[in-house]
Amino acid sequence: MLAVSGDFDKLEMLAALRSAFGDWPAKSVSLPVIPPPTPAISNAGRSVFIVPRSLTQTHLRIGQLSVRENDPDYFALALLDDILGGNSFTSRLFRDVRNRQGLAYSVGSTIRPGHLVPGALVLHALTKAPTTYQALSSMLEQYDRLRGELVSDLELQQAKDAFLNSFVFSFADAGQIVNRLMELEYYGLPPDFLQQFRDGVVRLTKEDLLRVAQKHLNPSRLIILAVGKEEDFEKPLTAFGKVTVLSLKPGG
Numbered sequence: 001m002l003a004v005s006g007d008f009d010k011l012e013m014l015a016a017l018r019s020a021f022g023d024w025p026a027k028s029v030s031l032p033v034i035p036p037p038t039p040a041i042s043n044a045g046r047s048v049f050i051v052p053r054s055l056t057q058t059h060l061r062i063g064q065l066s067v068r069e070n071d072p073d074y075f076a077l078a079l080l081d082d083i084l085g086g087n088s089f090t091s092r093l094f095r096d097v098r099n100r101q102g103l104a105y106s107v108g109s110t111i112r113p114g115h116l117v118p119g120a121l122v123l124h125a126l127t128k129a130p131t132t133y134q135a136l137s138s139m140l141e142q143y144d145r146l147r148g149e150l151v152s153d154l155e156l157q158q159a160k161d162a163f164l165n166s167f168v169f170s171f172a173d174a175g176q177i178v179n180r181l182m183e184l185e186y187y188g189l190p191p192d193f194l195q196q197f198r199d200g201v202v203r204l205t206k207e208d209l210l211r212v213a214q215k216h217l218n219p220s221r222l223i224i225l226a227v228g229k230e231e232d233f234e235k236p237l238t239a240f241g242k243v244t245v246l247s248l249k250p251g252g
Contacts, residue, residue, distance in 0.1 A: 005174035046241030058228030069113035076212035085109030129232035
């Protein structure tokens with residue numbers, strides 16, 4: 001694939017490209033089949049992995065498989081992520097874990113949609129070792145709240161406003177636009193996908209978000225990772241799922 005953006009005459013550019021690349025022979029390429037990821041967790045519950053490190057702060061990650069970018073529920077999941085932790089200053093994780101409880105200076109969430117395979121939703125935090133259990137418990141509580149109750153009118157509007165504002169700045173120049181259009185073409189998404197995305201977000205209701213949260217957020221399939229000094233945790237993390245200690249060499 002080749003894309004060009006800038007100040008040029010279209011016909012002259014097309015002629016130059018055909019002159020440079022027009023005699024390339026076509027070849028058929030057989031791409032390997034990518035098997036779908038299989039959840040590493042059974043119905044028995046969540047899994048907790050601890051990487052022992054002599055650190056004053058614990059690095060926490062909570063994640064699950066999510067959806068591909070062409071999933072019709074991705075628009076709603078993007079807003080749910082903003083409300084949970086993606087929009088840092090107004091998000092629930094920021095207001096509860098950081099501001100109200102003072103458990104973490106850095107806390108949030110992010111959703112990364114997949115293209116050829118499902119994407120991932122990840123919550124993250126950096127907390128003192130003696131508050132690891134409390135921080136983890138509070139993060140999971142906010143995650144569960146999205147499945148149990150409607151978000152507020154203010155949260156919905158703030159998430160929509162944040163999305164629409166960032167959407168504009170994501171395509172501030174020709175280079176960004178042509179890169180995104182190439183991605184749409186490469187992954188087989190419709191040319192008007194970005195407009196569909198924007199329009200879909202604008203139409204979302206609180207009931208839509210609750211339905212999508214109950215469908216896609218699965219507490220029993222969460223994977224929890226804690227990197228830190230386990231002996232300094234205020235409580236064992238066994239309350240959150242089966243614990244596996246990973247013995248990893250530093251730097252590898």
